[in-house]
Amino acid sequence: MNINIDTTEKEQEFVVVLEGELDVYTAPELQKVLEPIRQSGSHDIRIDLTDVSYMDSTGLGIFVGTLKDLNQHDREMYVTGVSKRILRLFEITGLRDLMHINEASEVE
Amino acid sequence: MPQQYDYIEMKFPSSAEYVGLIRLTLSGVLSRAGASYDQIEDSKIAVSEAVTNAVKHAYGDDETGEVLIGFAIYSNKVEIIVADHGQSFNYEEVKEELGPYSEDDNVNYLREGGLGLFLIETLMDEVYLKKDPGVTISMTKFINESQVHLNGETIVNR
Numbered sequence: 001m002n003i004n005i006d007t008t009e010k011e012q013e014f015v016v017v018l019e020g021e022l023d024v025y026t027a028p029e030l031q032k033v034l035e036p037i038r039q040s041g042s043h044d045i046r047i048d049l050t051d052v053s054y055m056d057s058t059g060l061g062i063f064v065g066t067l068k069d070l071n072q073h074d075r076e077m078y079v080t081g082v083s084k085r086i087l088r089l090f091e092i093t094g095l096r097d098l099m100h101i102n103e104a105s106e107v108e
Numbered sequence: 109m110p111q112q113y114d115y116i117e118m119k120f121p122s123s124a125e126y127v128g129l130i131r132l133t134l135s136g137v138l139s140r141a142g143a144s145y146d147q148i149e150d151s152k153i154a155v156s157e158a159v160t161n162a163v164k165h166a167y168g169d170d171e172t173g174e175v176l177i178g179f180a181i182y183s184n185k186v187e188i189i190v191a192d193h194g195q196s197f198n199y200e201e202v203k204e205e206l207g208p209y210s211e212d213d214n215v216n217y218l219r220e221g222g223l224g225l226f227l228i229e230t231l232m233d234e235v236y237l238k239k240d241p242g243v244t245i246s247m248t249k250f251i252n253e254s255q256v257h258l259n260g261e262t263i264v265n266r
Contacts, residue, residue, distance in 0.1 A: 023128065023156060024127055024156075024160040024164065025125050025128060056156050056227070057157055057160075057223040057227055058160060061223065089227070092227070
């Protein structure tokens with residue numbers, strides 16, 4: 001029960017690839033990785049959930065917080081590789097319409 | 109005549125690292141009871157939310173405690189009970205924050221917490237909450253009766 005976090009810094013985009021379970025135990029690790037980018041607004045953030053087998057409101061909370069911070073800097077957040085199960089969470093909480101979910105980013 | 113059920117009870121340290129283990133246990137119990145994949149996945153989220161609340165709110169940072177998980181397995185449903193046995197978090201306060209986001213919400217006012225209880229109520233069929241001592245949440249998932257025999261033996265019905 002753990003999470004692997006792979007990060008790649010591109011010119012415009014900070015890419016975070018997650019693998020494993022995103023819950024109250026693993027969320028602080030993701031927070032730590034995102035925090036500097038959220039604060040500085042230096043990059044858009046793209047989070048890849050393709051290999052995330054479990055996620056709950058702890059993960060949603062991080063995405064909401066990240067979105068808020070990035071919006072302050074006119075930056076975008078993209079969440080990709082969202083499975084049907086996890087998409088359902090974004091839908092029932094109303095977050096799907098507020099975030100770029102499974103959309104290609106503008107700058108590759 | 110009261111319904112027959114089997115009851116399993118476990119205690120876990122009130123610590124975030126055990127939430128994954130609680131999910132695994134739940135998964136096994138529901139699978140044996142004949143629940144579908146979606147029923148198991150929904151319940152995993154709901155129970156994790158309840159345990160997360162217990163872990164985050166019931167005890168202070170330097171206190172340790174226990175989370176009690178009970179599974180009551182009926183022929184047509186499983187009731188899962190999560191009790192923190194600690195100081196209660198302010199349910200009324202949390203409940204006020206319940207509800208989905210709407211597109212009208214200004215992004216700056218989006219709530220980062222408070223979604224847990226909303227998800228529990230949305231994903232489970234029946235939810236009860238009791239305070240004092242601590243907080244106890246009871247969550248029930250109904251399981252397709254045709255899949256389960258009266259004595260709890262699973263009948264594969266596909």
